[in-house]
Amino acid sequence: MATGRTHRPATRSRGIPEATVARLPLYLRALTALSERSVPTVSSEELAAAAGVNSAKLRKDFSYLGSYGTRGVGYDVEYLVYQISRELGLTQDWPVVIVGIGNLGAALAGYGGFASRGFRVAALIDADPAMTGKPVAGIPVQHSDDLEKIIAEDGVSIGVIATPAGVAQAVCDRLVAAGVTSILNFAPTVLSVPDGVDVRKVDLSIELQILAFHEQRKAGEEPGEDAAPQAAAPAAPPAARTTAQGGRKGPDGDVPAVMPA
Amino acid sequence: MATGRTHRPATRSRGIPEATVARLPLYLRALTALSERSVPTVSSEELAAAAGVNSAKLRKDFSYLGSYGTRGVGYDVEYLVYQISRELGLTQDWPVVIVGIGNLGAALAGYGGFASRGFRVAALIDADPAMTGKPVAGIPVQHSDDLEKIIAEDGVSIGVIATPAGVAQAVCDRLVAAGVTSILNFAPTVLSVPDGVDVRKVDLSIELQILAFHEQRKAGEEPGEDAAPQAAAPAAPPAARTTAQGGRKGPDGDVPAVMPA
């Protein structure tokens, strides 16, 4: 997953563990599917399987919510859907602004997942004057000069940043100054925000790198191939490093020591 | 973050904790930036600030790598960049296929983050015959009938799924059967894969819902405004629910009538 967090680490929100909160949307999705099939109740076992988690974990998660199931029967689907929706704050409307309408921003604007659950794309904002007024996914793009005004008028508290990394922090600062208190960041940068503002990041590149790590490990474990000989100091003394990382590399494809950003 | 994991839970890969692996790309990015500015060394304090983490955590992370810094001085930037790149497997070339070239798939194809670090878009695959041959981000889209052939020929081990949720599992199964062992899933579904296959998921909707949860909590904490008196209880007592969800909530944020024990 592309999970990045920058949460108040120790603040267990109202007794509900952060890990549980992160799973609630998963349960909700599974429950919604069941609801559409008019299934009246589910056992923790079934629902857990559908959500891809352990049933004991699921029961414990629900216990934090106070949602009660019925022993010997399971959970009432409709009731749980409502309870979780309410807990997540999805019973109200959340206007969202997307800043940076490039390829990604446009894709996000058209993403069905937004509209589906309480989230409404209130505005699309881009710094390029050529984009202004142009409709994307049916919504006209507005110029970033009006950012503050847009946020204020629509009472937007959630912002999505899909700009190039270089301007992400500046955009973030403006959003926060204008009143946004939750940010979903797609730009490959670490954003710094004042206390009270939540930032979650989605980073393509990081996810791929994590996969690559495991992939490499799998390859190295193969019986035929010798495990990475790395451990044996790669040469190059630390202190007086003059670099000249010149040319060493694994047995397979190599890459320059210094990689692009 | 949009992090979803489906990792071998207990398998601490070669002694490097999963949490550390997830941070390495972050360090790498910060280090690369320093490298471009020709900064020769950094202290754990500085680098930690740049990566947005605690310096003690950073030092411990590096200690797992065996990368040595120099006491009193710090870490050699170039050396670390190389070490981390190698550890993450970025010193080799990773061909990647993207399946599902809709808005999102197209955006991903054009995303710079892919090409920048050892990842190469080997192929774009879509089930729509109308897309076949059409170039997206400079790469011609291929039909999904040829999926197996493409994977085999290019030796692809990483696949990105950007299809609608409905077909994600089917696509996933085909990818895995064809030899892919790492999957980055953008479709809002839980994928089930055999052991040995890593899946990471990026889920827009889930990230937003998590933000909404915290946002709601912040709003509820406000002294002035009363918490949203949203939807009147959805009714629907489960089995024999008698809990009148009626009027709950304290003076501050509201809380479901039924709370955890």
Add this chain to the structure above:
DNA sequence: CCATCTTTGTGCACGCGTTCACAAAGACAT
């Protein structure tokens, strides 16, 4: 009304991850 069977809710233990705090290592100046 009682017995049986199913499924929840949770006490408990364990392991991972985070953080503190400090000794050791080295740079640098004298």
Add this chain to the structure above:
DNA sequence: ATGTCTTTGTGAACGCGTGCACAAAGATGG
């Protein structure tokens, strides 16, 4: 050389999250 100063590397404590295993709750059938 010796002393001082900076910064690393890590032992140890703590807290969160996970999963087991079981008692309690309730449904169901006789």
